Each structure stands twice: as structure tokens, then as C-alpha cells.
Amino acid sequence: MSNSSDLHVDRVLRAASGVVPSSDTPDSLIHRSWHRCYHQHGLDPADCFDPCVESASRVRTSRERMEEYLQVARSGMEQLFKHVVDLGYVLLLTDAEGITIDYIGNDTWARDAQRFGLYLGANWQEHIAGTNGIGTCIQEQTALTCHSADHFYANNTGLSCSTTPLFHPDGRLMGVLDVSAQAQSDARESQHLALHLTRLYGRMIEDATFMRHFRDRWILRLATNWALVDVTGDMLLAFDADGVLLGASAAARQWLRALPPRRGADAVVGRHLMDLFDCTMDDIWRLARAPDAMERSLLSLVDQRSYFSSVIVPRVRAVGDGPLREAAEPAASVPVGAALRRLAGEDRKMRALQHQAQRLANRRINILIQGETGSGKEVFARALHESSERRHKPFVAVNCAAIPESLIESELFGYTAGTFTGARSRGMKGLIVQAHGGTLFLDEIGDMPLHLQTRLLRVLSEHEVLPLGAEQPVRVELTVVAASHRDLRQAIAAGTFREDLYYRLCGATLLLPSLRERQDLDYLIHLILEEEGREAGVPAAISDEAMALLRRCPWPGNIRQLRNALRYGLALCDEAGILTEHLPPEIGAGMPHAAPTLQAPPAAPMADRPAPPPAMAAARPPEAERLQALLHAHRWNITAVAAKTGQCRTTIYRQMKRFGIVSPVDAGNTPH
Known part of the structure; x- marks a missing residue:
């Protein structure tokens, strides 16, 4: 062994025997790798490194599995190679296990490159090849240069390698992009430009893979330069029509992990855009409709940073109501809790809904469940709670349509002693406070009076409740699951439901199918x-x-x-x-042993029906006509109508008041 090799081995062993550095400087990354190679992998820097080459079938299997990634990466590599070909570099692309699956070579030193192991099938994992650009990049999950004497084995010190990890849109490591050459200088700084280009093209490959992976989803692109926002972005976020995050680029994931605990946990999927930006979803949709970058907004993030933004429209969208509907895609497979799993058999829609709900169960995101009356919204909400980490905390269900309007405020927000006549002597803890730490289920949220919607909005935005008669608010932490059989967008248009509350509640929307x-x-x-x-x-x-x-x-x-x-x-x-x-008569009608079918009494003649107020007669919605027909069919028996529709009597009375429907008794007539 030559003197230079002896010196290298001695240097590696001294560093490997010392304290493991914790900083992320280039030297500390290399020294940590030396320590791993010597103590964990049992490698000896004095040994002669012999490249380990995997079989052709192993390489073929990896290439077939990563076909889409390879197509994008190869295009990026070809562009990068044009910049470095005259400098004597070769390019390698590996899978997540450090096996070279693509290579662009330089004819001037092809033989030397093969001697160093720079060709297809070479395995560069750190426990095999010691400290090297690819294997150490996989271990440290960061871009780095492994230059000359940085290598663990003495016979690899003639190489200089700059590498960057490539991440899949779901956060998994896809592989490593490597730019290697024969070492020409003793200084690692000589490879600064090579490392910069490797990072740049690695980022381009990642972003192109992200765009391709989420081509059927909405993508929000953020950039610090307005002129480049349509070309490249500092961060990419994919989301669905409800504003729920489906994926984030590597840079965006890094930013999300840096957010305070209240705003951002480690997970990405399931978070709502409105938890990340100080804007409304309407601002996001306006970006999607903007004709060019000059008109696009400067969005403010929750950490006070601002970015120029553009929205990329899905390539495939389903025909639906407005610009917010995109092509449906089943949620990715996740372990579904027993309570949710029990709610459905092999129904495709419910299976997809269960997976979506499970992914949302532990997120700090409010959920809106919509579905027809009787479709199981409360049962689904309770199962979602029981499948979450909050299962040992309270689940408090409130039927906003069943509580008399005069009592909703005190029931929800509570009150202090002596607030009003008839109140409990010690006051009462409201249902919202009772749900602290758990789940508050607001059924038939569309029936909540407007003035209480304003108070609920403050609770959701400030996480505080001010009981009636109290001077100091009470801090609450909870997840709100709301439900309605109504189309709340129609209620917003009619002025009966607040738009800002709607966007606070529908961090994610789950649509239950009818039976x-x-x-x-x-x-x-x-x-x-x-x-x-x-x-x-x-x-x-x-x-x-x-x-x-x-x-x-x-x-x-x-x-x-x-x-x-x-x-x-x-x-x-x-x-x-x-x-x-x-079986009940209406189920068994026409069967041999079925009981006689009960016929509803004939509806009162149109002449006997009280005329609606002039304001209602001009444009009465279809649901008002259906309600009036039911009331006549049941001879104005409110209890019977409530049972027929699956609602409570209070809701029926409230609907009659809203639509201006007056019973014949109240109008001074007697029904026939």
C-alpha cells in the first residue's frame, strides 16, 4: 500500500474512532459515514473496494417498477449532461436501494469509469461501497459532495461525486441522481458548481414527477418571483376540490414540518389549504381562473411569508356544478379503523369513503358530512371519532334542528349562574366545552340560526367559547364534524347560511351515498x-x-x-x-301474506289550501312544495310528517315558518 493510501486509512480510522459529529456541515456528514462504515458495517478502509454488480434481471425489475420515474428522470439527465459533458463527468441514476438503473457516460474515460464501478447494475449502498456519494446520500437524505479523500476506501479516492436525493410526491425516496468525475483537485469546493447543477436538475426531476403524478388534481404553485411562477415553483401543493391537501413537493414538505405544532404536524395529506394560508378558498379559485401571471395573487402563508401563486387546473375533470369538481379518484389504501370498517361491506363508494375518512380522522381539520336523511351521517361521524386518536375523549352530538331556537345558544355555549330566569343556580357547561379534546358533531347544521352561526364561526377561528353572562372566554380544542342533508351552497345563495362558516366547516367534505x-x-x-x-x-x-x-x-x-x-x-x-x-306493510305490499297497504287520505282540494303569502307565492322552492304536499296528505298532522321524513317536529315547524306555509287550523279553516 502506498504512503498516500496509508495516510488516508489512518485519517479515516482516527475520525471513525472519535465522537460522532451531530452538525450538518460537509465534513460532519462524511465523518458520520466513516463512523457507520467502521462500527456498524464492519468495513476496513485498508481493503480494496471491488464493485458489487447486481444481475441484469434485478436491474430490469427495478426499471420496470419505476418506469414513469425513469422517463422523467432520463429527460432531466440528458439536459444536465449537455452542461457537463465537456468537463469529463458521467451521470448515474439509482433506485432507492442504491443500484444504478440508468447511466450516461463519457467516452474519454469509459474504461476508468467501469473500473470505479460507474455503470449499470452497480450497487452503491453504504454498507457495501463504504462512504460514497450515492450510499451516503441515501443514508443522510440530503445533497452532498463526496470528493476524493472523503471516500471510505482508499482506492476510491480518485473519484469526485456530487449527489442529490430524489423524492416521490408521497415523500418516499425514489433514488439518487449522481454526477461523477475523476478527482482533479484536492479541494472539495472545486465541485461546488457540479453540486449546484445536480441539485437544480434533481429538483426539476422531482417537480416534473410531481406534476405528472397529480395531473388529474388541482396544483398550487408558489414562487418568490412573479415572472417565473408559471414556469417553476419554490413549492408545489396538490389538493382536491374541497381544498384538502393530497400531496406536497419536497420543499413544501420541509416547510410544513417547520410550522408550529398547532398548525402543522409531520403528516401532509388531509390538511386543509386554509390552515396554511391567510386567505379563503375563493381566493384560490380566482387564481385558477386568472388568464396570466400578471393577475395572480401574492398569497400570505401562516408564517407571514408571501409567494406569488398560480393554480394548475386538472387535465381531466368530471362534469359537475362549477369549477370545483374534479375527476374522482379512490383514496389510497390506508388501515381503516374497526368502527369505520364495520359500516360497509364490499360497496366501492363506501370503501373509498372509509379510506378517505380514516386519513382525515387524526388531522386537525373540520369535516362536513352530506347525505340524504337517514343515510347514517351521525353513525358515520361516531365511527370516525372511534377510529381516531380522540376515541377516549368525548363525542358530543348536537341536533341543531331538534333544539328549540330559544335554547340553542345556552345549550351550545353554556351560561354562568344567574344569567337568566330559570337557569341553573350554578350555571351550565355548554356542549362545545363538553366536547373539549374530542369531537363535536353538529347535525343538521343548515338549520342553525344566522346569529348563532356568527358565534360558532368565532369558536372555530379563535378556539374560544364565551358562555352567556361570562366575561372571560374558555379555551377549547376540538374537531368539529358537521352534517346536513341540504345543499349548503344553495343556503349560502339564499342568505340563510354564512359562506365563511361553510369554509371553516368543510375542511373536507364526505358525501354519504343513499342506500x-x-x-x-x-x-x-x-x-x-x-x-x-x-x-x-x-x-x-x-x-x-x-x-x-x-x-x-x-x-x-x-x-x-x-x-x-x-x-x-x-x-x-x-x-x-x-x-x-x-315486514312492515309498505315493504310487503303485493306479497301473498302481506298486510293490507295503508293508503294516505286524499289531499285536500286546491281550493281549500290557504294561499301562501305574496312573497312566497312568486318563487317557492321545490322542497316547499313537497313539504306542503306531505302536510296535506297527512291531514296537517305534524307528528306524522316528521316520522315520514325522519325529522323532528321542531324542524317541520321551522320549515313551515321559513316557506310561509300556514295550516288550515291556523288560517281559520277546517280540513276536509
């Missing part, structure tokens, strides 16, 4: 029979004929109607289980 849309009716029937039969202490069997009858029902009342029908059947059946004659 008639689902493909797992049999699963739900047996699930409900098991639950109800266990509670009633009766057999949970059902005949094939009864099952066939249930399959043919359109289920306008959704799961609530199905559960009521099965409860009815269990109450009437014997040990043989539910037969067709045990």
Missing part, C-alpha cells in the same frame, strides 16, 4: 339484524323470501327506514326468524 346507490344491502341487513337481535334477545334469522322483498325496496328513508323495518320484523317474528308477513 339505493349502495351494493352492500345484504351486508347491512345482516349487520343490523345482528345488532338489533342481540339487543332484543331474539334470533336474527331472515327467510330468503323476506330478503328478496327487502332487495326490491327503493328505501327512500335510507338506512333509518331499513333499521326500523328490521326492528318491526324482529318484534313480530318467532324462533324461525323474519318472514315476509313480519
Whole structure:
């Protein structure tokens, strides 16, 4: 061994035997690697490094698995090679395991490059090749230069390598881009330009992969230079039509991890854009409609930094209501909690919804559940809570339509002693405070009065509750899950629901399918029979004929109607289980043993109906007409209408007041 080799080995061993440096200077990165190679991998710097080459089938398998990544990376490598070809460099691309899967060479020193192991199939993992640009880059997950004597093995000191890690849009390491040459100078600083170019093109490859991966999603591009915002971005964020984050570029992930704990945890997916920017979703959608960068906004982030921004529209969008609808894509597979998993069989829509809900369960993000009456919104909300890390904290459910309007404020926000006549002597803790640390479920949020919407908005924005009669607010930390069967956007247009509250509530929107849309009716029937039969202490069997009858029902009342029908059947059946004659009359109409179908009384003649107020007669919404028809069909029996629609009597009265519907009794008439 030559004197220079002896000196190198001695230097490596002295550094490896010392204290492991914790800083991230170039020297400390190299010294940490030497320490790992000697103590963890059991390597000897005096040994002669012999390149380890994987089989052709192993390389082919890796290339096939990473085909899309390779296509993008190869284009970037070809562009980079044009800048360094005259300087004697070769380019390598590896997978996440350090195996070279692509190579662009330099004919002037091709033989020497092969001697050093710079060719396809070479394995540059640190535990095999010692300290080197690729293996150490994989270990440290950062761009670096491994120049000459930085290498662990003495016979690799003739190399100079600059590398950068390449990350997938989901944060996984894809591989490493490497620019290598024969070492010409003793100074690592001589490779500064090579390292800069490697980082630059590595970033371009990452961003191009990100754009391709999320080509069917909305992408927010952020740049410090307005003239370049349409060309390149400092950060990229992919999101869906509800503003929920689906992915972030490596630079954006680094920024998100640096946010204070209240705003940003380690995870990225599931966070809402409005938690990251001091703006509204309307500002984001205006960016998508802007014709050029000159008109695009300077968005302010929560850490007071500002970026020029542009929004890239999805390449494929579903036909829908407005610019916020994009092509639907199933959520990526995640472990779903038992409570959520139990809610559905093999229905594709519900499976996708379960995965989406699970990904949101532990995020500090408010959720809006929408679906028809009886579709199981509260059950889904409770399952989401039980599948979250908050499961041991309170789940407080509030039906905004069932609480009398005069009591909603005191029930939600609480009050101090002596606030009003009839109040409890010690005051009362409001439902919002009771949900501290857990989940507050606001059912039928569309029925909340406007003045209380304003107070709720303050709670969501400030995380504080001011009880009635109190002078000091109470701090609360909670996740709000709201639900409504109404289209809240229509309510916003009608002036009955605050737009700013809507965007606070719908950090993510989950749309429950109706029962008639689902493909797992049999699963739900047996699930409900098991639950109800266990509670009633009766057999949970059902005949094939009864099952066939249930399959043919359109289920306008959704799961609530199905559960009521099965409860009815269990109450009437014997040990043989539910037969067709045990099902409710409306389910068994037309069957041999079915009870007679109950016919609703004829509706009152149009002449007997009280005329609506002039303001309502001009433009009455369809739901008002449906409600009036139901009231006439049930002879103005509010209880019967409430049972038919699955709502409470208070909601029916409130709807009648809203639409100006007056019963014949109140109008001074007697129904026929």
C-alpha cells in the first residue's frame, strides 16, 4: 500500500474512532459515514473496494417498477449532461436501494469509469461501497459532495461525486441522481458548481414527477418571483376540490414540518389549504381562473411569508356544478379503523369513503358530512371519532334542528349562574366545552340560526367559547364534524347560511351515498339484524323470501327506514326468524301474506289550501312544495310528517315558518 493510501486509512480510522459529529456541515456528514462504515458495517478502509454488480434481471425489475420515474428522470439527465459533458463527468441514476438503473457516460474515460464501478447494475449502498456519494446520500437524505479523500476506501479516492436525493410526491425516496468525475483537485469546493447543477436538475426531476403524478388534481404553485411562477415553483401543493391537501413537493414538505405544532404536524395529506394560508378558498379559485401571471395573487402563508401563486387546473375533470369538481379518484389504501370498517361491506363508494375518512380522522381539520336523511351521517361521524386518536375523549352530538331556537345558544355555549330566569343556580357547561379534546358533531347544521352561526364561526377561528353572562372566554380544542342533508351552497345563495362558516366547516367534505346507490344491502341487513337481535334477545334469522322483498325496496328513508323495518320484523317474528308477513306493510305490499297497504287520505282540494303569502307565492322552492304536499296528505298532522321524513317536529315547524306555509287550523279553516 502506498504512503498516500496509508495516510488516508489512518485519517479515516482516527475520525471513525472519535465522537460522532451531530452538525450538518460537509465534513460532519462524511465523518458520520466513516463512523457507520467502521462500527456498524464492519468495513476496513485498508481493503480494496471491488464493485458489487447486481444481475441484469434485478436491474430490469427495478426499471420496470419505476418506469414513469425513469422517463422523467432520463429527460432531466440528458439536459444536465449537455452542461457537463465537456468537463469529463458521467451521470448515474439509482433506485432507492442504491443500484444504478440508468447511466450516461463519457467516452474519454469509459474504461476508468467501469473500473470505479460507474455503470449499470452497480450497487452503491453504504454498507457495501463504504462512504460514497450515492450510499451516503441515501443514508443522510440530503445533497452532498463526496470528493476524493472523503471516500471510505482508499482506492476510491480518485473519484469526485456530487449527489442529490430524489423524492416521490408521497415523500418516499425514489433514488439518487449522481454526477461523477475523476478527482482533479484536492479541494472539495472545486465541485461546488457540479453540486449546484445536480441539485437544480434533481429538483426539476422531482417537480416534473410531481406534476405528472397529480395531473388529474388541482396544483398550487408558489414562487418568490412573479415572472417565473408559471414556469417553476419554490413549492408545489396538490389538493382536491374541497381544498384538502393530497400531496406536497419536497420543499413544501420541509416547510410544513417547520410550522408550529398547532398548525402543522409531520403528516401532509388531509390538511386543509386554509390552515396554511391567510386567505379563503375563493381566493384560490380566482387564481385558477386568472388568464396570466400578471393577475395572480401574492398569497400570505401562516408564517407571514408571501409567494406569488398560480393554480394548475386538472387535465381531466368530471362534469359537475362549477369549477370545483374534479375527476374522482379512490383514496389510497390506508388501515381503516374497526368502527369505520364495520359500516360497509364490499360497496366501492363506501370503501373509498372509509379510506378517505380514516386519513382525515387524526388531522386537525373540520369535516362536513352530506347525505340524504337517514343515510347514517351521525353513525358515520361516531365511527370516525372511534377510529381516531380522540376515541377516549368525548363525542358530543348536537341536533341543531331538534333544539328549540330559544335554547340553542345556552345549550351550545353554556351560561354562568344567574344569567337568566330559570337557569341553573350554578350555571351550565355548554356542549362545545363538553366536547373539549374530542369531537363535536353538529347535525343538521343548515338549520342553525344566522346569529348563532356568527358565534360558532368565532369558536372555530379563535378556539374560544364565551358562555352567556361570562366575561372571560374558555379555551377549547376540538374537531368539529358537521352534517346536513341540504345543499349548503344553495343556503349560502339564499342568505340563510354564512359562506365563511361553510369554509371553516368543510375542511373536507364526505358525501354519504343513499342506500339505493349502495351494493352492500345484504351486508347491512345482516349487520343490523345482528345488532338489533342481540339487543332484543331474539334470533336474527331472515327467510330468503323476506330478503328478496327487502332487495326490491327503493328505501327512500335510507338506512333509518331499513333499521326500523328490521326492528318491526324482529318484534313480530318467532324462533324461525323474519318472514315476509313480519315486514312492515309498505315493504310487503303485493306479497301473498302481506298486510293490507295503508293508503294516505286524499289531499285536500286546491281550493281549500290557504294561499301562501305574496312573497312566497312568486318563487317557492321545490322542497316547499313537497313539504306542503306531505302536510296535506297527512291531514296537517305534524307528528306524522316528521316520522315520514325522519325529522323532528321542531324542524317541520321551522320549515313551515321559513316557506310561509300556514295550516288550515291556523288560517281559520277546517280540513276536509
